Amino acid sequence: MKRLFITGGSGLLGSKFQYVAGDTHEIITTYHKNPGENSVQFDVTNEKDVAEKITSLNPDAVVHAAALTNVDYCEDHPDEAWNINAKGTDNVAKACEKVGSKLVYVSTDFVFDGERGMYREDDETNPLGHYARTKLEGENFLKEHHDLNYAVARVSVLYGWHTRMNFVTWVINELKNGNEINIVTDQYNSPTLADNAAEAMIKIIEMDKTGVYHTVGDERINRFDFAVNIAEVFDLDSSLINPIKSTNFVQKAKRPKDSSLNVEKVQKDLGIKMLNTKEGLKYMKKVMK
Template sequence: MRALVIGASGQVGASLLAVLRARGHEGHGTHGTHPAPGLSPLDLTDHAAVARLISQTRPEWIFCPAGLSHVDYCEDHADEAFAINREGVHAAARAAEAAGAGFVFYSSDYVFDGVGGPFAESDTPRPLSVYGRSKREGEQAVMAACRRAIVIRTSVVYGPEGQEKNFVYQLIRACRAGQGFRPAVDQRASPSYNPDVAAASVELAERELLGLWHVAGSETLDRYAFALLVSREFALDGARLAPVKTAELKQRAARPLDGGLDVRKAQAALRTPLRGSAEGLAAMHRELGGA
């Protein structure tokens, strides 16, 4: 498989390149605002540049984890969020269709309202935030533009990553600096180990399993429970954790509270295991050399 990863400097994108190459595929990657060695610069909002790159690289599959993912930033910059998460990926999916390539788009459990989760693929999206709406409309745009489309929803992605910005890194930094950390006790999600998300993504493409898939960790738990697991795995001072209600955090954008994803469809169809949080965190710790 010749594959193009748009957004290969992020945590899912970097894992995708590693999985693709480990499985004998040819992988080419791009970066946006975070350059990395061996990656080509690409602005997802430059539709002509995206089409040129796809024409030049002639991929059989395009994986697009690139996007604007800072939920509170999106709330105050709606035009930018939709330009990237909807219009940018729509243009890329159109270019994929024109080139005869398949297209994999990454979305989120934030397309749901957080009432009655975890959510299955058959549940009706009701996003609460600009970020959630931009991702939902991105899903619809991709499915309309490309016949060989795969839409993957995931949740609270963590694992080794060069930018070190996911929830686990934030918690480790805070605790090791002697600072407090305030995880929400009323926000439930399905923490997802990024190498598992990447491996499942590649398997879906290899086997041409098209359509909508929930690819996330195998369990749903609140942020405080997840933070406790992180603290235990990395031998952090759990006393630094100060559990709070979401309302106390005064976050700009509304969050789905009883969220997370039902992954039974993916578990039944895929050979790739979707690990629970304790197993995923142990694997991450090993990847980081036990640090």
């Protein structure tokens, strides 16, 4: 049984590995401030701690999902964001290279500027905000570790059941409470069921793939249409969802207009189906019952 070390195990994506691969792999997860069951405390900015934990556990592979993910907070706290997302990734990479563990680094669709959409893995990156820049710097750090066996798995608008809210669970909650919500019609992504992304990452490890993979949902969709799909699948009132333009919804950090990603490579190379939003939402509804 392969031993996997999952950083960010208390987060949405990291929490899915036990569920998706717990029967076939030994899963060790980490938390930073929110302790979980069978989870190890870990601060990715502490180079010594990272080296000691990874050396003593000696995992076959590490999935590095821990990050400072609040895009607007990162804009206001650039040094903290860089230390966690960029330097933290370098710390993990250094330790993995030393012990010979494979590394899967979780990155983001925001590495692209969103002028075009449906980006392929080798398309040129051009991050707009500080969060995205620090995540891309994380990707770039990996290239400096010449003996490291690694892959980059980019995800987009993660959703799924979790103790903390994400877009889907927030929309469900608001509509259930009869609240009107304003959702933008002019921002496109490839929403990604966290369970499906974790499954793809397990395949990357099992098949020992390297390079960049777009482990996202198989659909380019705007936030408003995504919210309407949520209402439909969960039998909620979609008339409570008001369409608005992003110019009416001021956010601190600039977002790409269309950071949807192409999934041809991931589906072909890994032989996996990446789910569209209706399929992902139906999966959530099924596992809820």
